[in-house]
Amino acid sequence: MGQKIPLVLAFCVIGTALASPLRYNSIFSFGDSLADTGNFVLSGAFAFLAIQKLPYGETFFHHPTGRCSNGRLVIDFIAEAYGLPYVPPYLALSNGLEFSHGVNFAVAGATAINTKFFYDKGLGSLLWTNDSLSVQLGWFKQFKSTLCNTRQDCETILKTSLFLMGEIGGNDYNYPFFAGGSFKELKALVPLVVEAITAATSVLIEEGAVDLVVPGNLPIGCNAVYLTLFWSSNKADYDQSGCLKAYNAFAKYHNAQLNLAIKGLRQKYPHARIIYADYYGAAKRFFQSPMRYGFSNGALRACCGGGGPYNFNNSARCGQPGSKVCSNPSTYANWDGIHLTEAAYRFIAMGLINGPFTSPPLKLT
Numbered sequence: 001m002g003q004k005i006p007l008v009l010a011f012c013v014i015g016t017a018l019a020s021p022l023r024y025n026s027i028f029s030f031g032d033s034l035a036d037t038g039n040f041v042l043s044g045a046f047a048f049l050a051i052q053k054l055p056y057g058e059t060f061f062h063h064p065t066g067r068c069s070n071g072r073l074v075i076d077f078i079a080e081a082y083g084l085p086y087v088p089p090y091l092a093l094s095n096g097l098e099f100s101h102g103v104n105f106a107v108a109g110a111t112a113i114n115t116k117f118f119y120d121k122g123l124g125s126l127l128w129t130n131d132s133l134s135v136q137l138g139w140f141k142q143f144k145s146t147l148c149n150t151r152q153d154c155e156t157i158l159k160t161s162l163f164l165m166g167e168i169g170g171n172d173y174n175y176p177f178f179a180g181g182s183f184k185e186l187k188a189l190v191p192l193v194v195e196a197i198t199a200a201t202s203v204l205i206e207e208g209a210v211d212l213v214v215p216g217n218l219p220i221g222c223n224a225v226y227l228t229l230f231w232s233s234n235k236a237d238y239d240q241s242g243c244l245k246a247y248n249a250f251a252k253y254h255n256a257q258l259n260l261a262i263k264g265l266r267q268k269y270p271h272a273r274i275i276y277a278d279y280y281g282a283a284k285r286f287f288q289s290p291m292r293y294g295f296s297n298g299a300l301r302a303c304c305g306g307g308g309p310y311n312f313n314n315s316a317r318c319g320q321p322g323s324k325v326c327s328n329p330s331t332y333a334n335w336d337g338i339h340l341t342e343a344a345y346r347f348i349a350m351g352l353i354n355g356p357f358t359s360p361p362l363k364l365t
Contacts, residue, residue: 023363024162024211026102027079027087030136030200031166033108033339034218035075038066038089040108045129050319051108055304059329059342068108070303070329071342075104075164077349081364082162090139102161103143105136112169112196118176126175133168133200144207158208165201167215167279169193169254174220178229183250190254198261205269213358214262215277216255221247222287224302224310224337231309241287242300255280276359282351286333286344293347297326299333303341312337 029035041052041064050056057064060071066089067073076086087104109128111118118124148154172193173186201212220226221244230244239245255278262276286292290299297303303326306316316322318336326332333344340348351357353364 024082024084024160026100026157026161027075027082027084027104027164028102028140028161028204028209029075029087029104029106029164030133030140031106031164031168032110032171033068033106034167034170035073035104035106035164036066036068036089036108036110037073037075037087037104037106039091039104039106039131040129041066042089042091043107043129043131045109050317053319055325056319058325066108068339069335069342069345072345073342074345074349074352075106077346078162078164078353081349081353090143093143099143103140105139106166106168107131107136109171110136110168111172111175112166112193112200113172114196117192121176123175123179126179128171133196137200137203140204141207154208159210161209161211163204163209163212165197165204165212165214167217169197169258170217170220172196173217173250173254177226177247183246186250187253190257193254194257194261197258198265201262201265201274202268205265205272210271211273211275213275213277213352213362214258215279216258217251218279218283219243219248219287220251221245221249222283222300224300224305224312224334227300227310228308228312228314228337243287251280273360275362277352278357278359279348282348282357283340283344285351286347290333293333294343295331295333297328297331299344301332302334302337303329303332304336310334310337 051064051068053064055070057067058070079086084101087102088099090103090105107129110131112133114134115127115130115132118127148157172189176186201214204212226244226247237244259276262274266274286295287299300310302311304318304323305311306313306323329341330343332341335341353362355361
């Protein structure tokens, strides 16, 4: 197993949560690196991976936590908004941590589709982890068996819990795109990814979940890794924000299909509250107007990286030899070329918590 990372379980609350009884007692999270609070590192994968050391975690925790950012993620801001502790990673269970307010099953690099699909396509060597969404669901079922003994106890606990289904699905597209997959090939993959996400959501509802948040994909055409790998000399390939139009259009197509599938789930499970989280819309604001959100160094160039037009260099990624970190990450939206900064995640989280980027709206009380 890889080096164990210190975990901060500070109890952070905000005024809104203190003013009234808590709406949720627990948070259960699934997903990939946008939500992982330490499982990838604790799994022992890539023992010397850069996220196990500074500058990851430098801004808020002041040490690496296994989060793929300089600080907090969307899930951390949601926990704060509900007056709950930060959600610990499932694989820290053996460390004797307190899990009474939820568990995070997300793993960096995870896919929605079972990893066998990617091995069969010859993409297995690109995968960061085999802990796909189905594996995470298995972990949840194992944990649930220790959480409650009777059906009534389980219902009581789960109906006062918030379930975060991702973000998940982004890596299902990243791996084949980075391997040279065409838009036609990737578009054919969308129904499989959406089905994996909705099937997992159905499983959670059948297990007793009532309130669930299902996020869409980010505007990947604005991400430094995409801008670097798929650079084009044709100015018409870029929008006014400098993002790649075709890749953003692909993300919007995925989100539209996911939204349709969620509507079907609402009809199937009318008692459940299934909330679509528009990560694309929440993030697009600061890509369109970075200065308005305090990103004086822009939203496209990475804070931490090994050089190049967008400061993303695959041979000198953030934390690796040859890379440098900026002095003020809060003035950047992109952290390491692939993931966002704490400041960017905060704006996304506030767009979900305060609106208007959740449908139906999240409720604090």
